[in-house]
Every structure is written in structure tokens, then in C-alpha cells.
Amino acid sequence: MFGRELRGKTALVTGGAKRVGKEICRALAMDGVNVVIHYNTSADQAQQLAQELRQARVKTWTIQGDLSEPDSATTLIDKAIEVASNLDFLINNASIFPEGRVEELSYRDLVRVMDVNAWSPLFMTLAFFRRVKEGKVVNVLDTIINGYNFDRFPYFLSKKALETLTKALALKMAPHFTVNAVAPGLILPPTGKDEKYLEGLKTRNPLRRIGSVAEVAAAVEFLLMSDFITGQVIFVDGGEHLIPRAEGI
Numbered sequence: 001m002f003g004r005e006l007r008g009k010t011a012l013v014t015g016g017a018k019r020v021g022k023e024i025c026r027a028l029a030m031d032g033v034n035v036v037i038h039y040n041t042s043a044d045q046a047q048q049l050a051q052e053l054r055q056a057r058v059k060t061w062t063i064q065g066d067l068s069e070p071d072s073a074t075t076l077i078d079k080a081i082e083v084a085s086n087l088d089f090l091i092n093n094a095s096i097f098p099e100g101r102v103e104e105l106s107y108r109d110l111v112r113v114m115d116v117n118a119w120s121p122l123f124m125t126l127a128f129f130r131r132v133k134e135g136k137v138v139n140v141l142d143t144i145i146n147g148y149n150f151d152r153f154p155y156f157l158s159k160k161a162l163e164t165l166t167k168a169l170a171l172k173m174a175p176h177f178t179v180n181a182v183a184p185g186l187i188l189p190p191t192g193k194d195e196k197y198l199e200g201l202k203t204r205n206p207l208r209r210i211g212s213v214a215e216v217a218a219a220v221e222f223l224l225m226s227d228f229i230t231g232q233v234i235f236v237d238g239g240e241h242l243i244p245r246a247e248g249i
Contacts, residue, residue: 006224007032010059010087012080014038014067014124015094017046019188020140020213024091027217029053029060036080036087037062038094059084067094067120068112077127089224090128092121092162093140095155097190101248102153110154117158122165125179134176138220139166143185143237150248163233170231178230180223185237187211204245205238 011028015021016037022045025035035053037060039046050060061083065072081087096116100109125137142159149156163181170179185205189197198210219234235241 005032006221008034009089009224010034010036010084011089011091011224012036012038012077012084012087013091013093014076014120015040016091017042017049017062020184020216021091021093022049023213024093024217024220025049025053027214027221029056029058031221032056032058033089034059034084036060036084038076038080039064040066040094067116070115073120073123074127077124077131081131087128087132088135090124090135090137091140091220092124092137094120095140095158097152097155099152100154102150105153110157113154113158114161117155118161118165121162122169125165125169125173129173129177136224137169137173137177137179138223139179139181140216140220141166141181141183141233143183143235143240144247145183145233146235146241147244148246148249150246153248166233167231174230178223178227180229180231181233182216182219182223183233183235183237183241184216185211185235185240187213187216187236202238204243205240206242207238209238211236211238 011033013021013025016025017039028035037046046062050062053060063079065076139162144156145159145163166179166181202210216236219236
């Protein structure tokens with residue numbers, strides 16, 4: 001059904017020390033994938049996760065990089081290959097998601113969010129393309145790309161841009177690379193919120209429930225296992241994307 005198995009491959013997961021990225025790293029390690037865990041400020045969490053993953057008898061490394069810095073995206077690929085010797089998969093998971101209403105939008109805030117959430121994945125993917133002969137890229141989006149969000153407008157714009165980049169690069173980088181994306185919905189509460197926040201929103205999706213980070217990781221692995229899927233977005237959102245919304249109006 002699928003192409004090559006994952007065991008023995010090596011993946012770089014940006015923002016891999018926390019939240020969804022952490023679960024992606026765990027799932028990959030359990031399937032025998034060596035993992036390069038990228039972090040910015042979460043050094044302790046990255047080291048703890050690396051120790052945990054080594055119990056699965058895979059190789060793990062941690063590398064630091066501030067993706068809001070223009071040069072970090074390109075050099076991060078170089079760092080990953082330097083420590084791991086090879087790279088098969090790139091998971092562009094790192095994101096920042098500050099609140100920012102469109103009426104209060106500042107150029108500085110918009111640039112920072114776009115740098116981390118869209119432009120860094122772009123330049124990392126291009127660097128990946130230059131450094132390896134073939135590989136697979138999975139970008140982590142958000143179900144809000146199928147609607148509008150004026151309360152987190154810079155974040156919304158950055159994920160829409162990354163959706164477009166996913167499809168454009170899938171076409172440009174073929175036939176030796178696949179580029180796909182997953183778009184989680186109600187999975188984890190935003191920083192400062194708790195599970196009660198999610199409970200209050202679960203009726204927004206047709207399945208009327210909250211998803212799990214394990215389901216997002218499974219979708220990522222599905223895309224990594226397939227040799228004949230590219231330019232696709234898998235919504236892991238209980239069907240929420242079927243009912244587009246405009247938040248903050």
C-alpha cells in the first residue's frame with residue numbers, strides 16, 4: 001500500500017521539543033526514525049525528549065535555532081546534516097501564534113510571525129532541496145486556513161501563505177521530493193487556556209469532539225510513508241474545515 005518504510009530514515013522536526021512537535025518526534029522514533037529535534041528556547045525540554053527517544057533505540061540530536069532570524073532557516077538544514085550525516089524528512093512544525101486583531105496590526109508583529117511560520121519553512125525547504133537528492137517535506141498548518149481569523153490575523157495570514165507554498169513547492173520540487181501538509185483543528189488549547197476552553201468549542205466540528213496530538217502525528221507519518229502523494233493538505237480537525245468560519249468580525 002505504501003512506499004518505503006520509515007525505519008532507519010532521519011527526520012528534522014522544527015519546534016520538536018513541545019506540543020504537537022513533541023508527539024511527532026515520539027511517533028517517528030517509535031517507528032524507527034532517527035530524529036533531529038529543533039528548538040529555540042526550550043533547551044531543557046529538547047534534551048529530556050532526546051533522552052526519552054533514545055530508549056526506542058534510535059539516534060537523536062538537538063539543535064538550536066531562532067527562526068525569526070533570516071539566516072537561521074538555511075543554516076538549520078546545514079546543522080542537521082552536520083550532526084546526523086543525512087536527512088530524509090523535513091517537518092516544518094515550529095510556529096508562533098500570538099493574538100493580534102487586524103485593527104491593531106503592526107508591521108513589526110506581522111513580519112515576525114511570517115518569518116517564523118511561513119518564510120522559514122520556505123527557505124528551509126529550499127535548502128533541503130539543495131542539500132539532499134530526494135526527500136519528503138510535511139508542513140503543519142491549521143484548519144483556520146479554510147476560513148478567516150481576524151483575532152489572530154498575522155497567524156492566519158502566515159498559515160495561508162504556508163498552504164500556498166506547500167502546493168507551489170510540491171510542483172516545483174517534483175519528481176524527487178514530495179511536499180504535503182497537515183492542518184490540525186481542535187487538538188491543544190492555546191497558551192494560557194485549558195481543556196475547558198476546548199470543551200466549549202468542540203461542537204464546532206461535525207464529529208463533536210476534541211482530537212489528539214497522536215492523530216496529527218499519524219497523519220504526518222502517513223504522508224511520509226507514501227511515495228505518490230504530493231501537494232495535499234490533510235485536515236485533522238473532525239471535519240471543522242467543512243464549515244468555514246470568520247472569527248473576530
